[in-house]
Amino acid sequence: MDWGFLSDCLQRLLRGVPLTLELAMFSCLIGFVLAWVLCAMRLSDRRWLDYPARAFIEVFRGTPLLVQLFIIYYGLGQFAWLRESFAWAYLREAYWCVLLALSLNTAAYASEILRGGVLSVPGGQKEAAVAMGLTQTQLWRYVVLPLAWRQMLPAYGNEIILMVKSTSLASIVTLMEVTGIAARLVSESYRPVEVFICAGALYLTFNFLVTRVVMLLETRLRRGMQRGR
Amino acid sequence: MDYETPVRNWLCKIMFRQDRCRSDPPLSSAQRLRGFYVTFWQIMGFGDQGWAADMLRATVSTCTIALCGFLFGGVIGCLGCWAKLSRYSVLHWLADLYTTVLRGVPDLLVIYLFYFGSSMVLTQVAQSLGVNGFMGLPAFLIGFLAISVVCGAYQIEVLRGAFGSVPPGSIEAGRSLGLGGFKLLLLVVAPQALRFALPGLGNIWLLVLKESALISVVGMVELMRQSQIGAGATHQPFYFYATAGALYFLISLSSSHLIGRLERRLSLPMRRA
Numbered sequence: 001m002d003w004g005f006l007s008d009c010l011q012r013l014l015r016g017v018p019l020t021l022e023l024a025m026f027s028c029l030i031g032f033v034l035a036w037v038l039c040a041m042r043l044s045d046r047r048w049l050d051y052p053a054r055a056f057i058e059v060f061r062g063t064p065l066l067v068q069l070f071i072i073y074y075g076l077g078q079f080a081w082l083r084e085s086f087a088w089a090y091l092r093e094a095y096w097c098v099l100l101a102l103s104l105n106t107a108a109y110a111s112e113i114l115r116g117g118v119l120s121v122p123g124g125q126k127e128a129a130v131a132m133g134l135t136q137t138q139l140w141r142y143v144v145l146p147l148a149w150r151q152m153l154p155a156y157g158n159e160i161i162l163m164v165k166s167t168s169l170a171s172i173v174t175l176m177e178v179t180g181i182a183a184r185l186v187s188e189s190y191r192p193v194e195v196f197i198c199a200g201a202l203y204l205t206f207n208f209l210v211t212r213v214v215m216l217l218e219t220r221l222r223r224g225m226q227r228g229r
Numbered sequence: 230m231d232y233e234t235p236v237r238n239w240l241c242k243i244m245f246r247q248d249r250c251r252s253d254p255p256l257s258s259a260q261r262l263r264g265f266y267v268t269f270w271q272i273m274g275f276g277d278q279g280w281a282a283d284m285l286r287a288t289v290s291t292c293t294i295a296l297c298g299f300l301f302g303g304v305i306g307c308l309g310c311w312a313k314l315s316r317y318s319v320l321h322w323l324a325d326l327y328t329t330v331l332r333g334v335p336d337l338l339v340i341y342l343f344y345f346g347s348s349m350v351l352t353q354v355a356q357s358l359g360v361n362g363f364m365g366l367p368a369f370l371i372g373f374l375a376i377s378v379v380c381g382a383y384q385i386e387v388l389r390g391a392f393g394s395v396p397p398g399s400i401e402a403g404r405s406l407g408l409g410g411f412k413l414l415l416l417v418v419a420p421q422a423l424r425f426a427l428p429g430l431g432n433i434w435l436l437v438l439k440e441s442a443l444i445s446v447v448g449m450v451e452l453m454r455q456s457q458i459g460a461g462a463t464h465q466p467f468y469f470y471a472t473a474g475a476l477y478f479l480i481s482l483s484s485s486h487l488i489g490r491l492e493r494r495l496s497l498p499m500r501r502a
Contacts, residue, residue, distance in 0.1 A: 017241045031414075058478075062435075063439070063477045063478050064438075064439035064453070066443060066453060067442060068474070069475040070453075070456075071470040071474060072464040074460060074470065075466045075467035075469075075471065076467065078466055079467070107271070166335070167335075169337075169443075172337075179337055183313075186345045187345070188348055192342055192349060193346060193351075196342040199338055200338060203333060203335060203338070204329070204334065208333075219257065
């Protein structure tokens with residue numbers, strides 16, 4: 001194995017790391033906010049809020065991310081009225097298109113995770129809180145959210161890992177993040193195995209860090225339970 | 230006789246939709262809607278200039294590659310599950326490494342590895358045999374290998390979890406009835422484990438179906454690649470990608486419906502009550 005080439009390769013791949021992390025982080029943050037909106041819509045009793053959210057979630061979970069990305073990046077440019085609108089300044093750029101596609105995609109998946117967490121809170125707990133005279137805000141702040149968090153955290157960690165992996169699709173629409181640089185390196189040097197090892201190691205490191213942080217949060221959230229035992 | 234006119238009309242329509250002058254009066258929303266339907270059905274219909282047949286053929290090849298990848302992934306999953314449960318720590322360690330790496334690395338990277346790796350190996354083999362020039366595996370084979378390798382990693386985890394949830398009592402009961410080895414696995418463990426594994430396997434199938442869209446980057450003509458070709462030829466990318474999305478949605482909707490039915494059919498009688 002050629003160590004010189006490996007380190008050279010790693011150095012060039014490291015230049016793509018900020019973009020990969022940026023995309024993953026921003027899309028997770030935007031997706032998280034959107035996911036709460038969708039989750040609230042799904043949990044509301046009003047049908048005109050519930051059905052659109054349900055349709056959005058079904059469509060984004062039922063189609064490949066690549067299709068969503070291509071519809072946003074290539075497809076929207078077909079409409080002349082959109083090309084003349086203010087949004088075109090953003091939709092013309094691959095970066096914003098990727099960010100939009102990733103955020104909408106993760107919002108759909110995460111909203112189901114959040115909904116599962118909120119629904120898993122036992123009804124008795126909520127009733128007890130109401131009986132103790134907690135207001136609606138206090139009920140959510142002190143009872144529902146802490147219990148829901150504990151339930152949804154492992155699934156949400158998986159979703160973040162999936163997002164880190166999904167940022168590789170940005171390379172298809174010309175963004176030079178880790179996978180994009182790896183593909184270019186391979187086509188320059190014709191040494192796919194070494195490049196793959198470097199890029200794979202980078203992604204594994206990100207995902208390992210995410211898993212660690214999620215595990216730490218989990219033990220932190222469970223500390224009340226362990227003390228009680 | 231005069232078959233050029235429809236083509237020219239059609240091209241003009243596309244041109245006009247595409248490159249309207251800024252000085253033109255803006256279209257009313259009704260006009261815009263009518264224009265949408267007319268061009269959409271001309272392009273996506275079964276007519277002379279319609280792409281419907283190509284898109285449907287591409288849908289079939291998407292399903293084929295996803296199904297082949299899923300089934301061979303099942304073989305890998307069974308082998309890996311056996312390795313994870315074996316008493317040799319080397320096998321266990323190898324299977325662990327395999328699942329960690331393949332589940333942590335983007336699928337696109339795996340596809341690139343197979344694409345460039347296979348062509349590199351084949352070219353070198355050809356050179357050593359005295360044949361010069363670039364060689365590569367067919368795109369279908371690359372896609373099939375990449376999908377099944379990734380899907381296998383997910384299936385190992387699901388199958389191992391399912392084997393773990395088979396109650397030990399039923400295995401003991403099988404032993405005491407004189408079943409051993411392969412028969413015990415086939416008659417007692419596998420039917421119960423598959424029942425537990427079904428929801429997880431269903432999720433993996435949906436994942437594989439969506440992942441198969443990535444194979445388009447190596448040039449295999451499946452749904453996504455066909456849409457790219459169509460979008461390039463007609464300059465109407467939205468129609469093609471939206472149609473592709475709708476077809477993927479239809480496949481995943483119907484397959485999740487089927488999986489749900491299968492689950493209800495195979496669920497334990499106790500749970501059904």
